Amino acid sequence: MTVINKGFVGKGGDSHKRLPPGQTEVIQWPVLTYGPTPKIDTEDWTLIIDGAVNTPLTLNWEDFNKLAKTQLTTDIHCVTRWSRLGMVWDGVSLDDLIGLAGGLTPKAKFVIATTFEGYTTNLPVQDVLNNQALVATHAHNEPLSAEHGGPARLFVPHLYFWKSAKWIHRLTFVEHDQPGFWEVNGYHNYGDPWKEERYSDYAHYY
Amino acid sequence: MHITTNNEWFEATVSAINIESPTVKTLTFTAPYPIHNKAGQHFELRLTAENGYQAARLYSAVRAGSGEKTLQLTIMDTLNGEVSPYVTESLRIGDKVEIRGPFGNFFVWTPDEKRPVLLIGGGSGVVPMHAIFSAHQDSASTAKMHLLYSSRTFDDILYKDEFLDNKDVTITLTKDAPSDWQGKSGRINQAMVEEIVTEFPEKPLCYVCGMTKFVDAMTEALQANGITPDLIKTERFG
Numbered sequence: 001m002t003v004i005n006k007g008f009v010g011k012g013g014d015s016h017k018r019l020p021p022g023q024t025e026v027i028q029w030p031v032l033t034y035g036p037t038p039k040i041d042t043e044d045w046t047l048i049i050d051g052a053v054n055t056p057l058t059l060n061w062e063d064f065n066k067l068a069k070t071q072l073t074t075d076i077h078c079v080t081r082w083s084r085l086g087m088v089w090d091g092v093s094l095d096d097l098i099g100l101a102g103g104l105t106p107k108a109k110f111v112i113a114t115t116f117e118g119y120t121t122n123l124p125v126q127d128v129l130n131n132q133a134l135v136a137t138h139a140h141n142e143p144l145s146a147e148h149g150g151p152a153r154l155f156v157p158h159l160y161f162w163k164s165a166k167w168i169h170r171l172t173f174v175e176h177d178q179p180g181f182w183e184v185n186g187y188h189n190y191g192d193p194w195k196e197e198r199y200s201d202y203a204h205y206y
Numbered sequence: 207m208h209i210t211t212n213n214e215w216f217e218a219t220v221s222a223i224n225i226e227s228p229t230v231k232t233l234t235f236t237a238p239y240p241i242h243n244k245a246g247q248h249f250e251l252r253l254t255a256e257n258g259y260q261a262a263r264l265y266s267a268v269r270a271g272s273g274e275k276t277l278q279l280t281i282m283d284t285l286n287g288e289v290s291p292y293v294t295e296s297l298r299i300g301d302k303v304e305i306r307g308p309f310g311n312f313f314v315w316t317p318d319e320k321r322p323v324l325l326i327g328g329g330s331g332v333v334p335m336h337a338i339f340s341a342h343q344d345s346a347s348t349a350k351m352h353l354l355y356s357s358r359t360f361d362d363i364l365y366k367d368e369f370l371d372n373k374d375v376t377i378t379l380t381k382d383a384p385s386d387w388q389g390k391s392g393r394i395n396q397a398m399v400e401e402i403v404t405e406f407p408e409k410p411l412c413y414v415c416g417m418t419k420f421v422d423a424m425t426e427a428l429q430a431n432g433i434t435p436d437l438i439k440t441e442r443f444g
Contacts, residue, residue, distance in 0.1 A: 003217055003302045005253040008292050010261045022262055024288055031418040032442050034312055036425035036435045080264060117435060147418070186311040199309050201211040 018075070020193035023083040030082055031147045034181070038117045038167055042151050047097075047135060051112075051173035054102030061151065067092045067100070070134060072157065077193040079160040089155055091136030094128045097171070108173035112180065113154050115167040121180035122189070123156060123163060125173065132158060135168055160191035160198070210239065215252060215304040218277065220297050226364045230330060231294050232268060232280045235305060241271035245341035246314040246334045246413070249277065249307030253289055263289040266334040266415075266441075267308065270341040277305065280364060282330040313413065313441045317345035321411045324402065325353040326394065326424050328416025329362070334441060335415060336365050339374075350410070352376070354402055356394050356420070360384050376402060399427040409433050415441040 011024055019025060042061040050056035059067075070093040077083045094111075098104055104125065111128055113121050127133070136155035137144060144150030149166025156163050162182050183189050188197040210216070218235035226232055243249075245267075252262035268278035283294040297303070315323065315338040323342070327335040332355050342351045353375045357363045359382050369375045378390035378398065390398065403410065412433060414424045421442045428438055 002254055003304050004256055005292065005301075005303065006256065007296055008253045008255045010253065010255055010259050011288050022260065024261060030443070033440060035440050036429060036438050037422055038435070081262060147422070182312075186309055199213055201213050 018085060019083050020077055021196050023077055023081055023193065025085055026082040027084075029084060029148065030078065030080075032078065032080060033147075033166065034119070035117065037147050039146050040116050040151060040167055045151055047152070047168065048170040048172075049097055049101040050170070052105040052108035052175065053098065053173055054105060057101050059100075064092065064135075064152070065137075067096060069137075070096070070131060072131070072134060072155070074157045076157050076161050076164075079162060079187065079191070079198050083193075087157075088140050089134060089136045089157075090138040090141070091134030091152065091155055093131050094133040094135070094171070095131060097135065098129075104173060107175040110174050110177045112172045112174055112178050113165040113168060114170040114172065115165050116169045117167060119165055119167075119181045120178075121154075121163050121165045122178055122183060123159070124177075124190075127156060127159065132156065135171075136164075158192075160188075160193055162187060163191055212307055212309065215306045217302050218305040220299050220301050220303070221276065223297070223299060226280060227362045229283045229294075229362075230280060230364060231283075232278055233293065233297065235277045235279070235303070237275050237277055237305070240273040240275055241277050241308075242273060243267055243271040243308035244311070244314040244316055245270040245337040247308035247310050247337075248334075249279065249305050250309065251279065251289065251293065252304040252306075253292055254304070261288045262304075263287075264309065267337055268333060269337045270344075271308075280330065280333045280336075313415070313439050315341060315413070317341070317347045319347075319411070320349055322350040322406050322408060323352075324406065324410040324412045325351065326356075326399075326412065326414045326416075326428075327353065328356045328394075328420035328424075329358065330364070331414075331416030331420070331441070331443070332357075332364055333415075335413065336368070338413060340368070350406060352402060352405070352410075354378075354394060354399070356380055356416070360387065394424065394427065396427045396430050399424075400431050403428075403431045403433070409437060412438045413441075414438065416443075418442045 045061045075085045134155040154165045222234035224232040248264045248266045265279040284290045325335040
């Protein structure tokens with residue numbers, strides 16, 4: 001069953017071939033957050049890597065910025081149906097951070113990201129290895145503003161962007177999955193844009 | 207008994223179109239099955255072009271649903287939009303679209319919420335506030351609820367029948383106010399928030415919805431009035 005809406009053309013040009021299903025390209029960068037924007041001073045900033053790693057560690061802003069940066073040029077996809085194409089992001093790869101923490105132990109099956117204001121999101125560990133994920137500090141060579149998650153946010157662009165938690169504070173590697181904030185509030189647990197894994201299912205009976 | 211899920215598209219037929227303001231319409235759709243949704247939840251509306259191209263957008267429901275086979279969405283004709291201009295300008299009574307939902311389980315209010323609530327809406331950000339406000343009125347809840355609504359002009363005010371001359375609603379006009387306007391004028395600021403917050407018996411749970419700049423200004427004004435982030439829920443667009 002498909003309804004045809006006569007006269008509807010939309011914005012489906014050639015660029016949509018590069019877009020996951022149901023997404024529309026935007027030029028500006030929308031901001032979506034469930035609460036107030038926290039202002040985090042880099043003096044107070046720390047990043048904790050703990051759980052199933054061999055040597056848990058805490059980095060301050062100065063230490064973190066001495067680490068080698070990785071650049072990813074890629075598209076980002078928000079579950080609310082906008083995508084931005086060809087963005088350039090810089091940050092420290094999770095491979096490097098995990099290496100600094102002495103590597104993962106065999107119990108590391110999932111990573112739970114926690115932000116400064118307590119937002120959490122969960123990802124399978126294989127989704128953050130092999131240069132797929134950064135703790136990002138810059139987009140298009142500009143430091144991330146607070147509204148976009150600065151000073152640093154998780155960046156996992158192959159999943160819907162709510163997984164790329166703003167104001168990242170802690171990455172905890174765990175054996176058992178722990179659905180995060182949006183994952184328990186109606187969003188899909190994994191969030192693959194190419195499979196349109198937007199929302200979790202719940203049944204209506206009638 | 208039939209079972210379906212919130213991720214399945216259903217065919218919805220336009221049964222009424224109400225003009226709220228020069229740029230905003232409320233469309234009533236009939237659905238093939240009863241709609242259940244909490245106040246503050248949204249639905250996705252999808253359009254399909256003759257060449258098969260599809261586009262969908264999320265819209266807040268005008269009210270909570272408790273099994274009616276109808277659904278109302280208030281939609282603003284956004285400049286450069288993809289879905290909204292077609293919905294507000296081209297859809298006629300009897301036309302069909304596809305809808306699915308509800309979605310979102312955080313920016314919601316149900317009558318078991320006992321805390322007092324302050325709603326702050328800017329422009330079409332007042333739509334989920336209407337759902338929450340009307341759900342509160344329809345419930346037995348005795349918790350205080352107040353709506354602070356920022357509208358550009360008098361003509362832009364949505365749901366005038368319910369919101370004008372309502373002691374639980376404060377409206378401020380940011381652009382032009384008619385000479386006989388009894389409400390407030392100018393943008394919502396810290397002092398205006400303070401005036402309303404002090405009328406609450408305790409620090410209220412706050413829901414804020416509107417453009418990002420509006421939401422950021424409101425959450426700062428609330429925090430300047432001693433309301434902590436754990437009491438503030440936001441929904442942003444644009």
